[in-house]
Each structure stands twice: as structure tokens, then as C-alpha cells.
Amino acid sequence: MVESILSKLTQTIIDCHVHINAYESLTNLSLKERIESLNNAMQVNNVDQAIIISSYKINEERPSTKHILEAVEKYENIKVVAGYSITNHNEAFIKEYKEYLKIGKLKGLKIYPGYEHYYPYDPGYKKIIDLCTEFDVPLMIHTGDTYTPTGKIRFAHPMNVDDVAVDNPDLKIIICHLGNPWFLDCQEVIYKNKNVYADISGLVLGDFTEFYEKYLVGKITDFLNYAGEPKYLLYGTDWPISSMKSYLNFVSKLDLNDQERNLLMYENSKRLFRL
Numbered sequence: 001m002v003e004s005i006l007s008k009l010t011q012t013i014i015d016c017h018v019h020i021n022a023y024e025s026l027t028n029l030s031l032k033e034r035i036e037s038l039n040n041a042m043q044v045n046n047v048d049q050a051i052i053i054s055s056y057k058i059n060e061e062r063p064s065t066k067h068i069l070e071a072v073e074k075y076e077n078i079k080v081v082a083g084y085s086i087t088n089h090n091e092a093f094i095k096e097y098k099e100y101l102k103i104g105k106l107k108g109l110k111i112y113p114g115y116e117h118y119y120p121y122d123p124g125y126k127k128i129i130d131l132c133t134e135f136d137v138p139l140m141i142h143t144g145d146t147y148t149p150t151g152k153i154r155f156a157h158p159m160n161v162d163d164v165a166v167d168n169p170d171l172k173i174i175i176c177h178l179g180n181p182w183f184l185d186c187q188e189v190i191y192k193n194k195n196v197y198a199d200i201s202g203l204v205l206g207d208f209t210e211f212y213e214k215y216l217v218g219k220i221t222d223f224l225n226y227a228g229e230p231k232y233l234l235y236g237t238d239w240p241i242s243s244m245k246s247y248l249n250f251v252s253k254l255d256l257n258d259q260e261r262n263l264l265m266y267e268n269s270k271r272l273f274r275l
């Protein structure tokens with residue numbers, strides 16, 4: 001027992017889904033301070049690597065991918081995925097992302113259906129899908145509940161990802177947030193499509209309550225029973241929206257053997273993002 005607790009504590013951890021937008025605990029901090037705050041949270045929680053995902057829009061609170069890349073230059077343990085939206089990004093961004101992908105500076109791209117009112121299979125995302133395929137990096141797709149009431153959730157239903165997966169067999173896709181609350185639909189899309197993965201980030205604002213934690217452990221257990229060995233499941237938190245500490249506590253409750261735990265906590269991310 002002591003040994004298994006120790007191995008959990010000393011295990012490699014990759015958090016594949018964090019943000020440094022000026023919200024939650026990061027309000028009123030400069031970009032540099034926000035990244036320091038991320039780095040501190042990683043140290044405190046023994047997180048080895050994290051992937052910052054840039055937003056679907058750019059403004060004072062939400063820095064561009066270029067600014068984030070500049071700001072993380074000195075951090076070996078922090079990588080970047082670029083957000084893209086049909087509404088707020090134009091052709092110039094696609095060109096810029098391509099240049100970053102060529103030199104390995106971006107580990108993937110992310111689209112935000114629901115936050116913007118397009119399905120993930122909308123032709124407007126075609127160039128982003130093609131870039132991911134060309135450079136063999138994953139396309140992250142927001143699914144499930146939106147953090148804002150202006151989101152339209154039919155666009156964010158995980159079932160929509162099936163179309164993208166079938167029509168782009170060489171594309172690797174990450175369903176973000178397990179399709180929350182449509183876990184069942186998400187698990188079928190994962191089970192059916194070998195090119196689809198899912199991250200478990202953003203399932204809570206702040207800390208889990210005991211009740212909600214139990215509920216989610218049940219959902220993920222169902223998921224594993226249905227879809228099998230978790231070669232498709234990635235650890236991520238959505239920090240600072242969700243607490244890193246509370247997330248580690250949550251995953252410690254999952255009934256996984258060492259091999260399955262390693263897949264979830266870092267091996268799948270390492271392989272998929274080529275870290």
C-alpha cells in the first residue's frame with residue numbers, strides 16, 4: 001500500500017491542457033507572471049510538463065500564440081498548442097502556424113466548436129485539419145459544456161467528432177473534456193475510431209466535491225470497461241479553471257493498474273504530442 005502511494009507521488013505527470021488567459025486566479029497578472037504562476041503550480045504538484053493552449057480569441061486577457069511562445073522560451077517543461085477559430089483568425093494565422101509547426105514549436109492545434117458556432121467538420125476548419133495531418137500533430141477539439149452562456153452546445157457535442165475522424169483517417173484527434181456531460185457518446189466515438197483520443201480536463205470549476213468526484217470516477221470506469229485499455233486517455237486539468245491538486249487527488253481514486261496509470265498520466269501524451 002505504502003509503495004503504491006509512493007509510486008503515484010513519484011510518477012511522471014504531463015498535464016496536456018492548461019491555459020494562461022487572465023481569468024480565475026490569474027486575473028490582473030502580466031503574461032510573464034501568469035506563466036510563473038503556472039510553473040509554480042507545476043512544481044508544487046510535481047507536474048513534469050504542461051501544454052498551454054492559446055485561446056480562440058486574442059485580446060488583453062487572451063494572448064496570441066506568438067506572445068505565448070515568446071514568453072515560454074526559457075521554460076523547457078512548458079509546450080504550446082495553438083488555438084484557431086474561424087471567426088477570429090485569418091489566413092495569416094494559418095501561415096504563421098505552419099511556420100511554427102515546421103520548426104517544431106507547436107505541439108498541436110485546437111479548435112473551439114460551441115464557443116464559436118460551427119461544427120468541427122465545418123469546411124472553415126479544413127486548412128487546420130490539413131496542417132495537423134501534414135505535420136502529424138494532434139487536433140484538439142473542444143467538446144461539451146461551454147464556460148460561457150453564449151456558447152451553443154449542439155456544435156460542441158462529441159458525436160460531431162465522428163465525422164471528422166472518419167473523413168480524415170490520418171488525422172489524430174483529441175476530444176477535450178470527455179464530451180462532458182455526454183460521456184457515453186464520447187466513449188463510442190473513441191471506441192469506434194482508432195484515431196481519436198480524449199483528455200479528462202475541465203470537468204470541474206476549482207475543486208471536486210466528494211459527490212461529484214465519485215460520480216466522475218463511475219463515468220470513467222464505465223468508459224474504460226467499454227473502450228478498453230486507456231491508450232486513448234490523456235491527463236489534463238484545464239488549470240487555472242480546475243485545481244491541479246484536486247485533479248491529482250481525483251485521478252488517484254481511479255482503479256487503474258500501474259501500466260494503465262502510466263498511459264493516462266504521461267505515456268499517451270508523450271507519444272501523441274511527441275514530447
Ligand SMILES: [Zn+2]
Binds near residue numbers: 017202
Ligand atoms: Zn481548456
